[in-house]
Every structure is written in structure tokens, then in C-alpha cells.
Amino acid sequence: MTPPYLKNLTSIQAKQQLAEYGANILPEAVTPGIFKIFFRQFKSPFIYVLLAAAILSYLLGQTINAFFILVVLILNAAIGSIQEFSAEKAAMALKKMVPSTTTVIRDDKTIIINTSDVVLGDLVLLVSGDKVPADIHLSSSQDLQVDESMLTGESIAADKSLQNRGSSLSDNHQYCYAGTVVMKGRASGYVMSIGANTEIGKIAADVKEQQTKPPLLLRIEIFTLRITYGILILITLIFVITLARGNDLASVFFLGVALAVSAIPEGLPAAITVALAIGMRRMSKVQVIIRNLVAVEALGSCTYVASDKTGTLTVNEMTIQLLLLADGSQYNVTGEGLDLNGVVEVVEPGKANILLLKLMMHAGILANESYLEKIGEDWHGQGDMVDVAFLVLAKKNGIDYKEARSRYPQILQIPYESEQAYCATLNMVEGEYHLFVKGSVETLLKMLDDGYSIDIEVKANQLAGKGYRVLGLAYTILDSPPKSLEETLHGLTFIGMVGMIDPLRPGVIAAVADCKRAGINVAMITGDHPKTALALAEQAGITNNNANIINMQAVTGKELEKSHEKGSYYFSECVHSTNVFARVSPHQKKQIIEQLMHDGDFVAVTGDGVNDAPALSHAHVGIAMGLRGTDVARESADIIITDDDFSSIVNGIEQGRIVYSNIRKVIFLLISTGAAEILLVIYSLLFGTPLPLFPLQLLWLNLVTNGIQDVALAFEPAEGNELTKPSRLPSEPIFNRLMIERVVVNAIVMGTLAFGVFKWQIDQGLDEDAARNITLLLMVLFENVHVLNSRSESLSIFKQYFFGNKFLLFGMLAAQSVHIGAMYTPGLKELLNLSPVSLWQWLVLLCIALLLIVVDEIHKKWLSNS
Secondary structure (H helix, E strand, O other), X not given: OOOOOOOOEOHHHHHHHHHHHOOOOOOOOOOOOHXXXXXXXXXXXXXXXXXXXXXXXXXXXXXXXXXXXXXXXXXXXXXXXXXXXXXXXXXXXXXXXXXXXEEEEEOOEEEEEEHHXXXXXXXXXXXXXXXXXXXXXXXXXXXXXXXXXHHHOOOOOEEOOOOOOOOOHHHOOOEEOXXXXXXXXXXXXXXXXXXXXXXXXXXXXXXXXXXXXXXXXXXXXXXXXXXXXXXXXHHHXXXXXXXXXXXXXXXXXXXXXXXXXXXXXXXXXXXXXXXXXXXXXXXXXXXXXXXXXXXXXXXXXXXXXXXXXXXXXXXXXXXXXXXXXXXXXXXXXXXXXXXXXXXXXXXXXXXXXXHHHHHHHHHHHHOOOOEEEEEOOEEEEEOOHHHHHHHHHHHHOOOOHHHHHHHOOEEEEEEEEOOOOEEEEEEEEOOEEEEEEEEOHHHHHOOEOOOOOOOHHHHHHHHHHOOOEEEEEXXXXXXXXXXXXXXXXXXXXXXXXXXXXXXXXXXXXXXXXXXHHXXXXXXXXXXXXXXXXXXXXXXXXXXXXOOOOOOOOOEXXXXXXXXXXXXXXXXXXXXXOOOEEEOOOHHHHHHHHHHHHHOOOOEEEEEOOHHHHHHHHHXXXXXXXXXXXXXXXXXXXXXXXXXXXXXXXXXXXXXXXXXXXXXXHHHHHHHHHHHHHHHHHHHHHHHOOOOXXXXXXXXXXXXXXXXXXXXXXXXXXXXXXXXXXXXXXXXXXXXXXXXXXXXXXXXXXHHHHHHHHHHHHHHOOOOHHHHHHHHHHHHHHHHHHHHHHOOOOOOOHHHOOOOOOHHHXXXXXXXXXXXXXXXXXXXXXXXXXXXXXXXXXXXXXXXXXXXXXXXXXXXXXXXXXO
């Protein structure tokens, strides 16, 4: 079948197609609506207990209690659903911040556009790592293999060619389908179907996005389940004891409801959801886009970061600075990056070899798939930056790559793939078939004849030891074009080698040092020469990052392979013997990550290529590059770094630690106040007094006054010591020994003082309702004060910026205002047995509440000293 379009579209035609047929987008998965999220709020063990309490209250004639519990539960569900709905919307918006792009030819120019702007008839260029943007009819194909498992279920990549072999999807070798992934090779083709009309679009309505709950939320659910079981056991024990004492069934049940309401932190799930959503938004501001909530928690837990070199630690602006030709002549190249004003100068005048130099220039720009375009006053490179560096080099030497490619047309090609470490091209040059090969020196050495006059390997090692990335070039002349270029890769003539630099990104040295202070091990995994990798690692401070290794050396892929063959013990020893891995294949990268995880590290790994996908998906946290990352790498990752900068990863780790710390603050506030309320009930049993607070008053305390404040803790800023704390173990429970100790101390203070005030009033002959009114106000004030204690586990509140969290200040004022307002509101004050208090009473209660700060400050001081 002949493609219906014989050439590429113009910009005007593309606009017309877009207007007529719409954008190239699939029907979006239906997100749960606000009502579905609302009813989802009732799926909690906490809520089940409270619903049971409401039903039993109604059956026992406590209609007002039952009604109020239901009202509070509905109010809580409404607040939680609004917060969760907003969080889901924010998460979806963040995912769209890194749009997928596609390379097309329009107006006879190669351009990159958003995949949504691809139109019918567009001429699309595909390379390994690309996700196919639409259903495409191939017009050219070079060793193309496509993963179509999402459509066909076949795990083996499909070979593509220009010949059709059947009617089924897997047999249509002339076609590439939207959503499939190019695993190898190059191709071009015309768009036949877009959006909902593609093969994947036809089944998109049946495809549901799989959502996995973050481990943190799973741990919280387990934690809440345990609390629920604990409450039921406690209620059962007290039920038996009080009945044995002769209490009537109704009063015993009333006591059980009070205990249940006291112990249950009803606002916890909503507060944690908000904290995670806030973390996602904060991370996006430091160039870290979270693709799922798992990574918000996980990134802050990292103990090991395995980073790429090029573009992550370095700026990804290759500059060729040195040329060494086969005859021994050497040239220096001036100018940096895409600056074309530099010159190529021979080091020893009189030794210049113009013909050999010209041959190197042509080899570098013909075995090359990149482009160099002038936009306005600036030059912009498109494609692999190593290839772009060769285009810049040729320009400095007066050779235009477009003219050379036009004059010497390409016949066959072997595109560059990381596993093979070379690329090759066969071009017609002045009536002859010239084969040019460009790649790593180790790879080229196996292809050369014996006629070169310099020790290539020694020279390459010398350059690599100075931090240069070294590439070699070779060529030969063939009598006729072969069926396959691979069969001609022997007996080549060496042209020379180039030394290029890619400087460290600003801030990398400081970021690596921050990781060391935070107890995070940083390693570099690269395909470069070991000497080049080691030199750059020394500059970045990576070789000093691990105090356990003295005189660190780079470990190569060959060394990894040998140790792996010996067994897991030797492989583990090899992996932990260095922080610099060079000449490593993508499969070995995955093996390194798996070994580190097996040995107990919590690993984050960066990647950008199609072959990095296994490592990205296997690591605890996969980090893809937003600028140079392939579609498949971004799809496999948990996190996308929009500026490809290692410093952004460290910023993300810091933000992840802040999020986790804020979640602990919320949990501490809710559990400690709940424990204080339980203590109130237990004291009343021990001393034989009436209940200090009724269940309705406890619900009011938990859901209204406390509920206004707890979410505000999720907005807490950094304390400033996030990157000086050691990494926490992934197995460390949220409710650890430190939190348990703090909960016990603060709960005892609040519960004891509140019960003391209640009992004193009863002993003075005060009415029970009046005593409860004062006790409830004291508990509200305790919560106002306690939220300040919760801002840090170790830092004194007097060393914190008081106005650092405006949401918290607003929450404190709102909680107090709502409660005082309820004292004057008809209907509500009768329901809650509230009455106004004098200013003098309020001030006395505030002074009692402030004692909680004194005790917590003493406890923090004691903890810091011990």
C-alpha cells in the first residue's frame, strides 16, 4: 500500500487538519466525581465504629446523640472529600506539566511538537525510546523493533519493515500503533489515525488506570485498624468492669461511646491526603514532578542515589576541545558549547594534515543524526549533544553539515544504540561508497586494520584521565553497497580521536555535599570511559561521599560481569567497593540497583533512555529526565525532573523529608489529644466522678476545633535541618519510640490538668454542666497550645518563626473563635451544654494550658541532652 501523502505538510496544512479533526488525545480516564469521593470517606474502620455508636445511641433512645454523630460524620466526609478532590485535581494538573513530544517534518524542516498537536498526514520521525504518537504507516525503516505488548500481549518486540504480512495487528509490519514503544532502530512514517480513532483509542474506554495506594497510607490504614481493635478491646474490658460494679446498661454504653469518640483520630486520613498533595505542589516548584503519591514519601527516605553523568551531573553541552589524528598531529579547538566563533588550530605548526582533518570533519557530521539551527541570534542543537558537538566543530572548520549531507547522500545506516557504543553510515562520496564509523575507542579498536601509527589505547586513556570524553572515528571505501553494514565493520582505517568536555552543572558539588551530610550515598553510573568517569566524580565530590572507601577506583562493566559470575557475595562486594561505575550496560545498571536494594539500601535511580526503563521501574524511586528523557523512561519513572539537574533531585529529597515530618506532626497532634481524652474518661472511672465530657462534646473537640488546626500542620515550612538528619530506615514505623514518649508526656499533662480542673469544680459544688463547659474550653485551649508544640519534635517553639505558617495561625484563631461562637449560638449551645465564660475565667484557663508548653520545652531539652 502506498502512503496517501507523498511529502510533509506545511504549517498551514497542519493548522487546517488540527481545526478539522481535533487534537491527538485519547479519551481521559474518568476520575471519580465529588459524590463518589464523598461516599468513599465512610470506608474507614474509624467511621464504622462511630456509625455503630450512632445506631446504638438511637436504639437506646439517645436520639440527639445519634443525630449529632451523624451530622459530624457528614461534615467530616464533606471536608475530607473536598480536600481529596482538590488533591486529585492538583495531581492530574502536575502530571500534565511534562507533555509528551514528537519529532515531525513540516515545511521541509525537522521540528519537535507536543504529541497532542500531531495531525493526519504528518511525517513522523521515530527513534529508540520514543512512544509512537499515533497510528503510522511506515515510509522508511532501519532495524526497527517495537514493543506492542500493550496491544497484542506479545512480550517480544515486533520487527517492523515496509512489507505487510497479514491482517492481524501483530502481522501488520508496515504499521506502528499509538502508545507502543520503539525499542530499537529508526523509522519515518505518515500519520493515518489520531486520538480516539487509533487502535489504542478504540479500547481506551475499557482501560482503567491502576492506582496504587502509597505505602504511607497503607501503613496508616494498618495503624488505624490497630487503634480500632484496641478501642474495641478497651471498651469491652470497661463494659465488663462497670457492669460488674452494678452500673446500668445505658450508662455503660454511654461510657463506651465516649471512649470510642475520644480514641478515634477521625481527621487523620484527610489530613494526610492534604499533606501529600501539598508535598506534590511544593516539589513541582523545585522542578520535581511527582507522577504518583508513592514518591512523595519515598523520595525523602532515600539512602542511595544512583545518578547518570551526562546531563544530570553535567550541563549536557558537549564541547570538542582537542583532536588527535592518526598521523600524530594534534589540534586545539576554541569556543564553548554552541558558540561557532571558535577556531581549529594545529598545536605544532607545519604538522597540519588538511586532508585527514577534513576527513574527520566529514566522518563526524555524516555518521550523525543531529541538527543545528539558528533561531534568531542563537544557535540551537537538536538531537544527541555529542552529535551536535561534531556539527559545531565542522562549522568552526568552515564545513556546513547540511551541504555535506546533501552532497554525499546516505545509503545505509546503523543508528547509535547504547549497547553497541558506535554508529555507522554508508554514503556516496564522489562516486565511491564511503563507510564512516564513530564510537568509543575500545569498540573501534576491534574494527581497525593494523596500519595506524600511534598507540590509540594509550592516547585515549591519557585523554580520559584528564576528564575528556573520548570518541574515535574510522572509515573505509567499499566496492559496492553491502546487504548489511555489520558485515563490513572490519579492516577499517583509523582517522583519529576527539576529546570533549561536558562541565559539571553549577550547584552539583554543593548538592553532593548535602547528600553526604544527610547520610545519602551518591554514585555515578555511566557508559563513559572509567578514567573520564573517575575524573568527573572527583570534581563532583562523589569519590569523597563514601567514608568507607579509601582510594576509590571506577568499577567497569567487565568487572561487574566477572564478579556476578562468581556469585552474589562477590557481586555485592564489587558493588559496594565504589561509587563510580563506568562502561556499564543498562542490564548491569539494573543488577546494581537490585543488589543495593537487596542489601538494605532505599534506592533512587535516574535514567533517560529506553534501556533504563527496567532500572527505573525496579528501584524504590525511579527518576526520569524531563528534557532529554525518552517517553518510555518517563512512563517508567515515579518522578520527572523537568530541568535534568542533580540539584533538583536533592531539593526533592529535602521536600520529601519535609512532607514526612509534617505527616508525623499531624499524627502526633491527633494521637496525643485523643490519648488525653481517653485519660479523662479513665480518671473518671478511677475516681468515681461523672464523665468530664460527653460524647458529643468529644466529637466537637475532635472534628471541629482540632479538625480546623490539624490540616494546617501540613503547610509547615522546612525546619532547616532536613539535610543534616541521617536517613531513616524504610522499616522505621511512623509511631516510633520518640513519638510514643512525646505522646505519653503531653497526654498525661493535658488529661491530668483537665481532669483536675473538672474534679475541683465538682468538689466546689459546681453544676456538672458548668464544670464540663469549663473543661471543654480548657481542652480547646490545650489544643491551641499543643499545635505549637507539634511544629517540631526537637526545636523549641521560641526558636521557630512564629509567623512561618500563616495557615496554622488562622487555624488556631478559627478554632477558638468557632468554639466561643458556639457558646452564644442558640440551639448549638444547648446541644453541647455550652455557656459563655468571663474574660477572667478564659485567662486563667489559658495560663493552665500554657503549662503544656513549659513541660514540652523541658522534655525537648531533656531529649536533646540525652
